[in-house]
Amino acid sequence: MAAYAPRFPVPSLAVVGIVSTLLALTLTTVVSLSSMREFKQRAAIVVHTNDVINRIDGISALMTDAQSAVRGYVISGDETFLVPYRAAIDALPLQLTELNGLMAGKPAPLRDLATLATLAHASLAIGARVVQTRRSDAGAAMDLVTSGAGDQIQNRIRAQAQRMTAAGQTLLAERESAAADSAARASLLVALGALTGALISGAAFLLLRVENRKRRSADIALAEANNVLMQRACQLEATNRELESFSYSVSHDLRIPLRAVSGYARMFEEDYGDRVDSEGLRLLAVIRDNSKRMGDLIDDLLAFSRFGRQAMQQERIDMRAVVDTAIRLVRRDGEEVPVQIEIGNLPRAVGDPALLQQVWVNLLSNAVKYSAMRDQPVIRISGIDTLTGTVYSIADNGVGFDMQYYGKLFGVFQRLHSADQFPGTGVGLAIAQRIVTRHGGRIWAEAVVDQGATFYFALPKQESIP
Numbered sequence: 498m499a500a501y502a503p504r505f506p507v508p509s510l511a512v513v514g515i516v517s518t519l520l521a522l523t524l525t526t527v528v529s530l531s532s533m534r535e536f537k538q539r540a541a542i543v544v545h546t547n548d549v550i551n552r553i554d555g556i557s558a559l560m561t562d563a564q565s566a567v568r569g570y571v572i573s574g575d576e577t578f579l580v581p582y583r584a585a586i587d588a589l590p591l592q593l594t595e596l597n598g599l600m601a602g603k604p605a606p607l608r609d610l611a612t613l614a615t616l617a618h619a620s621l622a623i624g625a626r627v628v629q630t631r632r633s634d635a636g637a638a639m640d641l642v643t644s645g646a647g648d649q650i651q652n653r654i655r656a657q658a659q660r661m662t663a664a665g666q667t668l669l670a671e672r673e674s675a676a677a678d679s680a681a682r683a684s685l686l687v688a689l690g691a692l693t694g695a696l697i698s699g700a701a702f703l704l705l706r707v708e709n710r711k712r713r714s715a716d717i718a719l720a721e722a723n724n725v726l727m728q729r730a731c732q733l734e735a736t737n738r739e740l741e742s743f744s745y746s747v748s749h750d751l752r753i754p755l756r757a758v759s760g761y762a763r764m765f766e767e768d769y770g771d772r773v774d775s776e777g778l779r780l781l782a783v784i785r786d787n788s789k790r791m792g793d794l795i796d797d798l799l800a801f802s803r804f805g806r807q808a809m810q811q812e813r814i815d816m817r818a819v820v821d822t823a824i825r826l827v828r829r830d831g832e833e834v835p836v837q838i839e840i841g842n843l844p845r846a847v848g849d850p851a852l853l854q855q856v857w858v859n860l861l862s863n864a865v866k867y868s869a870m871r872d873q874p875v876i877r878i879s880g881i882d883t884l885t886g887t888v889y890s891i892a893d894n895g896v897g898f899d900m901q902y903y904g905k906l907f908g909v910f911q912r913l914h915s916a917d918q919f920p921g922t923g924v925g926l927a928i929a930q931r932i933v934t935r936h937g938g939r940i941w942a943e944a945v946v947d948q949g950a951t952f953y954f955a956l957p958k959q960e961s962i963p
Contacts, residue, residue, distance in 0.1 A: 543669060547708050549599050549606075550665040551715055556592050556613065557658035558722055559585045560620050564651050565729050567624040571631050571638045582624055589617055606661070613657045620650045630904070640907070640927070644934045759785055809849045809935060811959070816843040816889070819850060820878060823857035827865060836865050841879030844887050847959035852932045859925035860891045860952050867950070868895030886938065886958045892951040897944040906942060929954070 563585035569578035593614050600606040623646055631638035641647075762784045770778060817840070824838060846853070861876070868874035871894055880889040898906075907930040933940045933954045944950035 544708060545599065546665055546669045547712060549596065550662050550669065551712070552592060552596050552599070553613070553658050553661050553665070554715060554719055556589070556596070556617060557655055558719060559588060559592065560617055560651060560654050561722065561726055563621065563624055564647055565726055567627050567647075568642055568729065571627060571635070571642050574631070574635065579628065582621075582628070586621055589621070593617075606664070609657065609661050609664075613654065613661065616650055616654045616657060620647065620654060623647045623650060637904075637907075640930065640934075644930075644939075645937065646939075809852065811847060812850065814846050814848060814850050814853065816846055816853075816880065819854050820857055823854050823861055826854075826858055827861045836868065836874045836876055839875065839877045841877070843878070843880045843889070844882050846887050846889075846956045848936045848956060849932075852935070856929045856932050856954065857891075859929045860954075863925060863952075864891055864893040864895065864950075866895075867897075868893040871895060883955075886955050888953055888955045890951055890953045892949060894949040897946045897948050897950045899946055900944060903942070907940070 562581040566578050566580065566582035566585075570576065570582075593610070596610055597607070600610055623641075627638050627641045627647070630641055762781050766773075766778065766781050766785075770781075773781070820840060820843060864876045865874070868876065873894075875894050877892045878890070880887055907926050930940050933956070936956055938954060938956040940952070940954040942950055942952045
């Protein structure tokens, strides 16, 4: 019986091995491609997250440069200092639009971005106000810079950027970890495709290295920018001290020739008054009156400088007692005017009692002066606690003022009424603003011509004071 010969030969081990190898290579290629696609997707996500973090840092640095530029312009008056500020105005909308595109579909990051955008626009608005003020009144512009409003906004911008960056770094770490796990799984699954996996991993590693190098370079640049900002802040502080010292010295030195003018005019009037006609005596009186007015201006300028340098005490204050003392001082020092003063609730506050008493004295003096011509002058004082602090108000039924001139209200030597009609030097409100600002608060006013004015000042809460 003939042996059975199969129609198809049995494949040899070599053929099986080749086929198996081809199948394995095919399988490993498919797995490799799948793993490579997964790895590329994760790497792209890492790059995307890094891009978001870098852009957030860029916006923070942009706002820092803009604030420094405005301060440099206020100090020097040189318009070239405003180049970074104008660049920030132009660049901010594009930066925010690109970030919004990167964060599309992510509600929480978009809410954080909206907050950052609001703060950035607020910072630029403060800068615009300072620049506009500097062009007409350098002193008022310096007061706006030193008020701390811009610094508060800038601190909030940095804090918001840090929060967003921290969230991004946490997400970045998770995604980098996921990318590393994916690479590890690919290495285990693709035994025969090790070379391809190595190339892909190597390329991804190089990409991450490049991104990390860029990030480190950005961190170094940011640190250098922060150092420059700190130096500029120190220079600004030193310049402020020099300006205050200069104004104090000049004001002090002006007293000597002013006393001489007034004294010689008085002696001339006493010794030769009988030889001078009425016009000459009138002119001598004008000299003495203007000498006295200049002396008052110098005294107020010295007081303004002193209140800027005076050390502050922080303690809990019975504001009703402070107001009562201020009322006694105003009634003692001023003319006897039958003014009705109504005092409402006055919550306690934290601050320097002597300095805040000066605020009340200045505001009360103004209220009495500008309401004295009424048949029944009335002044109403009250306060209210809010979530962020305490707001105090003092309202009168006096002559008021036109709100279109509000920008001059707290300027040194700025007056909204004639000195002949209402005597004064125009420093009292500037002193009040400086004191309130040093307490971390703010002061403002509302008025209608011939219907009175209301002044407000707010002090922040200080829970740490017992």
